[in-house]
Amino acid sequence: MDGDLIVVDITLRYKGYVSDATRTFGLGSISNQAKEVYEIVKESQKAGLKAVKVGASCKSVDDACRDYIDKKNYGQYFIHSTGHGIGLEVHEFPTIGQKSQAVLQKGMAITVEPGIYIPKKFGVRIEDSVIVKDKPVVLHKFTKELVVV
Numbered sequence: 001m002d003g004d005l006i007v008v009d010i011t012l013r014y015k016g017y018v019s020d021a022t023r024t025f026g027l028g029s030i031s032n033q034a035k036e037v038y039e040i041v042k043e044s045q046k047a048g049l050k051a052v053k054v055g056a057s058c059k060s061v062d063d064a065c066r067d068y069i070d071k072k073n074y075g076q077y078f079i080h081s082t083g084h085g086i087g088l089e090v091h092e093f094p095t096i097g098q099k100s101q102a103v104l105q106k107g108m109a110i111t112v113e114p115g116i117y118i119p120k121k122f123g124v125r126i127e128d129s130v131i132v133k134d135k136p137v138v139l140h141k142f143t144k145e146l147v148v149v
Contacts, residue, residue, distance in 0.1 A: 001027065001028075002027060002028030002029055003026075003027065003028055003029050003030060003031060003034075004026070004027045004028075004122070005024050005025070005026055005027075005030070005034055005038075005122040005123065005124060006024065006025045006026075006027065007022060007023075007024050007115075007123050007124070007125050008022065008023055008024070008025065009021075009022045009125075009127070010022065010023075011090050016088060017086075017087060017088060017109075018086050018087070018088070018089065018090045019086065019129040019139050019140070020086055020090055020111050020113075020127060020129050021127055021128060021129060021140045021142060022113055022115075022125045022126060022127035023126065023127075023142055023143075023144075023147075024038060024041075024123070024124045024125060024126065024146070025146075025147050025148070025149065026038075026146055026147070026148035026149070027148070027149060028148070028149075030146070030148055033121075034121075034122050034124070035146065037074065037116050037118070037122070037124050038124050038146045039146075040068070040069060040072045040074060040116065041069075041114055041115060041116055041124045041125065041126050042126055042144055043068060044064075044065045044066075044068040044069050044114040045065065045112055045113070045114050045126045045127075045128070045144075047064040047065060047067075047068045048061050048062075048064045048065040048082055048083075048112040048114060049112050049128070049130065049136055049138070050064065051063075051064035052104065052110070052112065052130055052132055052136040053104065053132070053133075053134055053135070053136070054104060054105065054106045054132060054133065054134055055103060055104065056103070056104050057100070057101075057102070057103055057104070058094050058095065058096045058097065058100035058101075058102045058103070058104060058110075059097070059098060059099075059100050059101070061082055061083070061096050061104075061110075061112065062081060062082040062083075062096050062097050062098055062100065063098075065078075065082045065112070065114040066078055066082070066098070066114070068114075069114060069116060074116050074118075077116045077117055077118050078114060078115065078116055079115075079117055080115060081095055081096055081097030081098070081100075082096040082097060082112060082113060082114055083095075083096035083097075083110050083111035083112045083113050083127070084096060084110065084111055085108060085109065085110050085111075086109045086110065086111060086129055087109060094108075094110070096110055096111070096112065104132045105132065106132060106133060107131065107132065107133075108131070108132040109129060109130070109131055109132075109139075110129070110130060110132060111127055111128065111129050111130070112127065112128055112130060112136075113125055113126065113127030113128075114126070126144055128140050
């Protein structure tokens with residue numbers, strides 16, 4: 001419907017390994033609140049990606065995303081963990097979440113996927129799969145700009 005946001009979660013496989021990505025698209029005339037929330041999620045994900053590095057705690061990556069969303073007064077709508085490990089399965093160790101005690105190691109493959117879901121209105125999620133290095137290697141080249149059709 002006109003004004004809706006569509007969250008598309010894509011799992012890709014290559015030689016038995018998975019990659020997980022999510023993008024949110026708009027249909028028709030998008031509300032100013034939806035545009036604002038989209039930008040908040042995009043900036044939250046940027047903060048999370050910046051926190052991904054060898055030796056960082058998984059909790060610190062979650063905190064980076066969650067803190068940004070909290071500062072924008074949408075924390076109550078971030079209802080899931082920030083990410084998870086990927087490999088032969090789409091959901092593997094470690095969990096990138098508030099209770100995680102895991103530490104990122106060089107070469108791990110994880111997702112960073114903050115989101116805001118406002119009941120009876122809309123949801124926004126932006127997700128990329130990354131390889132943990134001193135600076136994360138993002139495996140996707142999809143745009144993060146809001147695409148409205």
